[in-house]
Amino acid sequence: MTDAWTLGLRIGRGAALKALGLVVLAVFALILPVIAPDPATTNIAVFTVMYVGLATAWNIMGGYTGYISLGHAAFFGIGAYAFGLLVIHLNITPGYAPFLLVPVAGVLTAVFAVGIGWIALRTRAATFVIVTIAFMFIVQLLAENLVKLTGGGAGLSVPYPHDWGGDFFNTPFYYAMLALAVIALAASWWIRRSKFGLGLLAIRDDEDKALAVGVPTRAFKLTAFVISAALVGMIGAVYGYYVTYLYPQFVVDPLIGISMVLMTFLGGLGTLSGPVIGAVLLERAQLEFAYRFGASRLYLVLFSAVFLVVILILPRGIVPSVADLVRRWRRPAASDATTPAEQRVAS
Amino acid sequence: MSLLEVDDLSKRFGGVVAVDSCSLSVPAGSITGLIGPNGSGKTTVFNLVTGFIPRDGGDVRFKARSIAGLGPDRIYGLGIGRTFQLARIFPRLTALENMLVPVRRAGLRALLSHGQWGHEKARAMEMLEFMDISRVAGTLGGALSYGQRKLLELAAVMMARPELVLLDEPAGGVNPVLLERIAEHIRQLNGQGVTFLLVEHNMSFVMNLCHEVVVLHQGRVIAKGKPREVREDPAVLDAYLGA
Numbered sequence: 340m341t342d343a344w345t346l347g348l349r350i351g352r353g354a355a356l357k358a359l360g361l362v363v364l365a366v367f368a369l370i371l372p373v374i375a376p377d378p379a380t381t382n383i384a385v386f387t388v389m390y391v392g393l394a395t396a397w398n399i400m401g402g403y404t405g406y407i408s409l410g411h412a413a414f415f416g417i418g419a420y421a422f423g424l425l426v427i428h429l430n431i432t433p434g435y436a437p438f439l440l441v442p443v444a445g446v447l448t449a450v451f452a453v454g455i456g457w458i459a460l461r462t463r464a465a466t467f468v469i470v471t472i473a474f475m476f477i478v479q480l481l482a483e484n485l486v487k488l489t490g491g492g493a494g495l496s497v498p499y500p501h502d503w504g505g506d507f508f509n510t511p512f513y514y515a516m517l518a519l520a521v522i523a524l525a526a527s528w529w530i531r532r533s534k535f536g537l538g539l540l541a542i543r544d545d546e547d548k549a550l551a552v553g554v555p556t557r558a559f560k561l562t563a564f565v566i567s568a569a570l571v572g573m574i575g576a577v578y579g580y581y582v583t584y585l586y587p588q589f590v591v592d593p594l595i596g597i598s599m600v601l602m603t604f605l606g607g608l609g610t611l612s613g614p615v616i617g618a619v620l621l622e623r624a625q626l627e628f629a630y631r632f633g634a635s636r637l638y639l640v641l642f643s644a645v646f647l648v649v650i651l652i653l654p655r656g657i658v659p660s661v662a663d664l665v666r667r668w669r670r671p672a673a674s675d676a677t678t679p680a681e682q683r684v685a686s
Numbered sequence: 687m688s689l690l691e692v693d694d695l696s697k698r699f700g701g702v703v704a705v706d707s708c709s710l711s712v713p714a715g716s717i718t719g720l721i722g723p724n725g726s727g728k729t730t731v732f733n734l735v736t737g738f739i740p741r742d743g744g745d746v747r748f749k750a751r752s753i754a755g756l757g758p759d760r761i762y763g764l765g766i767g768r769t770f771q772l773a774r775i776f777p778r779l780t781a782l783e784n785m786l787v788p789v790r791r792a793g794l795r796a797l798l799s800h801g802q803w804g805h806e807k808a809r810a811m812e813m814l815e816f817m818d819i820s821r822v823a824g825t826l827g828g829a830l831s832y833g834q835r836k837l838l839e840l841a842a843v844m845m846a847r848p849e850l851v852l853l854d855e856p857a858g859g860v861n862p863v864l865l866e867r868i869a870e871h872i873r874q875l876n877g878q879g880v881t882f883l884l885v886e887h888n889m890s891f892v893m894n895l896c897h898e899v900v901v902l903h904q905g906r907v908i909a910k911g912k913p914r915e916v917r918e919d920p921a922v923l924d925a926y927l928g929a
Contacts, residue, residue, distance in 0.1 A: 532800060533798065533799060533800060534786070534789065534799045534800070534803075537779070537783060537786055537787050538787060538789065540776070540778070540779055540783075541776050541779065541787040543778070544776035544777055544778050544779060544827075545774055545775075545776055545777075547738070547758075547774075548770070548774040548775070548776065549776075549787065550738075550757070550758040550759050550762075551736065551738075551758050551762060551767075551768055551770070551774075552762060552767070552787055552788035552789070552842060552843065552845075552846070553759050553762035553763050553788050553789045553790055553846060554759060554787065554788075554789060555759045556759065
């Protein structure tokens with residue numbers, strides 16, 4: 340009885356601390372442009388929140404089903420181009436109105452993702468990885484060669500709001516990215532606790548077994564792929580608006596695709612908070628590296644070092660490893676045989 | 687009345703004929719054993735019936751409806767569950783989550799519904815208790831013993847209330863005490879109306895448990911009938927002893 344009471348108290352206290360932490364984090368994220376309005380800081384914030392959204396969206400497919408897509412940069416680019424072309428051809432006045440087209444860019448990206456996923460998901464494991472990379476390069480080549488549509492190598496200029504000057508310019512983009520990151524997190528959280536999410540995790544563990552117990556694996560995988568791609572597409576759309584000029588090599592950039600993967604691996608594959616932690620840490624580190632060593636691509640050396648550290652020391656990522664440590668600290672004696680679901684990596 | 691009818695089923699793997707014009711039927715409410723020497727095609731028949739591999743010829747009917755050509759998930763949805771030769775569970779899901787994965791009709795509802803709905807969770811706990819493994823409900827599948835995995839696999843298959851369950855070597859690799867427990871669970875589930883078709887090498891297990899036995903040899907059915915009749919069939923003795 341006492342033990343149960345203490346455990347209940349501990350779980351209650353843990354939940355309260357978690358809720359408090361989330362509230363503090365949410366308030367901080369909301370007031371950030373107010374407390375630190377200088378463009379240098381808000382620019383970092385835009386990119387950090389962008390990667391939080393991207394890694395979280397990628398995790399819905401890669402983390403939950405175990406299908407590692409290295410080609411999600413294609414959806415980022417498709418979203419950016421879809422948005423840019425809509426704004427240009429619909430003659431939308433720059434300002435807040437173009438943000439309303441972000442969901443449309445998401446839907447268009449989803450349409451592409453259905454086609455790409457339909458083909459790519461006929462394969463598994465390493466073949467799937469290769470197929471997604473191939474698709475990404477196809478999209479990049481198309482962006483370069485469909486000159487009349489995309490402007491090709493000369494780029495596509497997206498009209499931007501001239502009257503948003505100085506300290507304010509980054510703020511609307513920050514909130515748009517933040518909203519998308521929150522949507523991605525909410526989707527990830529919802530999926531993780533749904534029957535659908537359980538099916539995705541079952542696919543990750545043993546796809547044939549999942550089929551044997553009625554999980555429509557193809558439909559589930561495609562749905563996860565499309566949701567993940569649509570979210571990435573919407574983030575790409577806001578990015579396109581933010582950078583105002585779309586070049587194939589920058590919006591369909593393999594490094595963006597690899598970054599979201601690495602961030603998720605670092606934080607914890609298949610967890611809710613892992614991609615957030617991974618994105619904040621790596622984006623911060625990358626900017627610090629760029630600041631100290633110039634705007635070269637030297638940060639790639641850092642990325643490879645992080646990849647090695649993850650593989651060698653934290654193969655499951657930060658969140659599951661820390662959760663393990665906490666569990667061992669709380670229950671020092673032989674607790675491994677009965678690992679309660681609540682204490683697992685899920686959060 | 688036959689719940690499952692396999693008619694003239696054939697499967698080749700390159701030059702090897704794994705299943706050769708195999709016909710058998712599983713009466714509703716029965717426990718039917720499918721036996722035969724190693725390599726006689728028993729597991730291939732299971733894989734063909736459950737849609738894991740495409741057939742070369744023949745037909746499979748469940749409740750008089752052809753299910754040949756359907757995928758494993760659709761076949762499970764129609765009410766045919768199966769287990770695997772080496773117990774397969776989801777290692778990174780808890781035992782309880784393993785129980786909640788099975789779905790008979792997945793649609794938009796799966797996307798919108800909670801993974802641990804009250805009534806489903808209650809039934810899962812009930813099944814775990816029935817199998818006497820409820821105390822490991824919160825344990826990750828990968829941390830369970832082989833015996834617990836066997837029981838969990840059987841319990842999970844029962845979650846979507848299948849009418850027919852195909853068990854691939856339920857007695858394989860388990861100790862005699864657990865063997866008796868598994869047999870008892872099968873008997874009880876059978877008493878509740880579940881039909882079983884099982885592949886097994888343990889002859890005393892088959893003879894004690896099954897109402898009907900079908901013997902396969904080199905992909906062909908060489909005998910069928912009551913366990914006692916089959917045991918004394920010269921063709922069966924030949925196949926097993928190689929005489």
